[in-house]
Amino acid sequence: MDSFGSGASNLDISKLSDKDKQDLQQFVVNESQKARIQQSIHSLTDTCFRKCVTNKIMSGKLDRSEEPCMQNCVDRFMDANMTVLRHLEQMRTTI
DSSP, X not given: OOHHHHHHHTOOGGGSOHHHHHHHHHHHHXXXXXXXXXXXXXXXXXXXXXXXXXXXXXXXSOOTTHHHHHHHHHHHHXXXXXXXXXXXXXXXXXX
16 A cells, blocks of 8 residues: 555644635535536436437437537426526525
8 A cells, every 4th residue: 555545544634724624624525516517517418318219329429419408308307406506506595
């Protein structure tokens, strides 16, 4: 194992300053958000691809029916997400 891997397992978080702990916590939150966004994009891509690309891919481009289907699929996904986010924001402000 390399020195970084072995050193990271011995890290004593209690020895970090309050600022470093806060920075570490923010880093973990940010990385978690990135992972959720990447998972959403992967799920969207997979769902829309399975729905819209029904023929064998013969070239590097979508055919005439696949391209609008993909665009519509992505648009509906974004609309649904924005609706949920607006509703959650509305719920948050009324609490």
